[in-house]
Amino acid sequence: MSALGLDLGGTSVRAAVLDPVSGAILASAKEQHADRSPEAVVAACVRVAQAAVAAAGCALPGSAAIGVAGQCAGHSGLVVNAPNLGWRMVPLAERLGRALGLRVRVLNDLSAAAIGEHRFGAARGVEDAVLFFAGSGVGAGLLVGGRLAEGGAGFAGEVGHVKVIPRPTTPERRCGCGQLGCLEAYTGGHALTARAREALAAGRMQGLAAAVGGDAALVIPSRIEQAAAAGDADAASLWEEAGELLGDAAANLVTVLNPARLVLGGGVLLGCPLLFARVEARLRDRASASAGQSLAVVRAALGDDAGVVGAALAGAGG
Ligand SMILES: [Zn+2]
Structure with missing residues (x-):
């Protein structure tokens, strides 16, 4: 069973399909933001997620998560403030979840990195x-x-x-x-x-x-x-x-x-x-x-x- 993760920064978004047992990235896709509006970025998130899933040759999983460079109210899925994107109070989990047709968890990018480094890296x-x-x-x-x-x-x-x-x-x-x-x-x-x-x-x-x-x-x-x-x-x-x-x-x-x-x-x-x-x-x-x-x-x-x-x-x- 593979897992889908996204990493959203001020200049680009990347999606990867992971083998959660070995930690191997099976496929990934990345896009630079030409437009940082929530609508355009959500559309870019959907494109990279679908591209990564297609390249990995698997189906979209039932859930995914996205790490965001900004302050995220985890349980509500709200990006409260992401200065590099110019975002305030964007309900990202809801919008991306609806666009992809799956459950999406939103967390801070370094919280996501901490999970990654803990399971497979320096921690x-x-x-x-x-x-x-x-x-x-x-x-x-x-x-x-x-x-x-x-x-x-x-x-x-x-x-x-x-x-x-x-x-x-x-x-x-x-x-x-x-x-x-x-x-x-x-x-x-x-x-x-x-x-x-x-x-x-x-x-x-x-x-x-x-x-x-x-x-x-x-x-x-x-x-x-x-x-x-x-x-x-x-x-x-x-x-x-x-x-x-x-x-x-x-x-x-x-x-x-x-x-x-x-x-x-x-x-x-x-x-x-x-x-x-x-x-x-x-x-x-x-x-x-x-x-x-x-x-x-x-x-x-x-x-x-x-x-x-x-x-x-x-x-x-x-
Ligand atoms: Zn500050």
């Missing part, structure tokens, strides 16, 4: 693990006592929205969630890129400016890291702050939840080894000594597959 074999991911956004997936912890309404693990800056800054850096002082608004990939571009516009980050030939559109987090490593003091300062803020947030999760394993991942952390090392060193220094003592810190193992694998397991009731 395998432990009952208590925390996924801490920094990509275009920042988030966490929490496994407590062998189960996914989604909180009372599905919003647990939203570490990107913990407040790390106590007072308004200039510019104020309002988060996609609408609030001020959020970790993600200072350290998410979109935020780091925006901050580096501001520095270029103000005549700073000269090393980075030279590396991109003055073209701010070419700035991505790994280029900021390269400039920091090559001696650009402004880039190094941004990287130092990002390492501190991300490391402190991960340390605080470790202090509160005492996981056996902390899984670090996401495109920014995995694509920037210097930042990864700083975050790891910082969190080891700042987690409580008692919780830090027994902690193993590991890299995410399933890469981009974690979300669809976990969603497929969740959709099959796993």
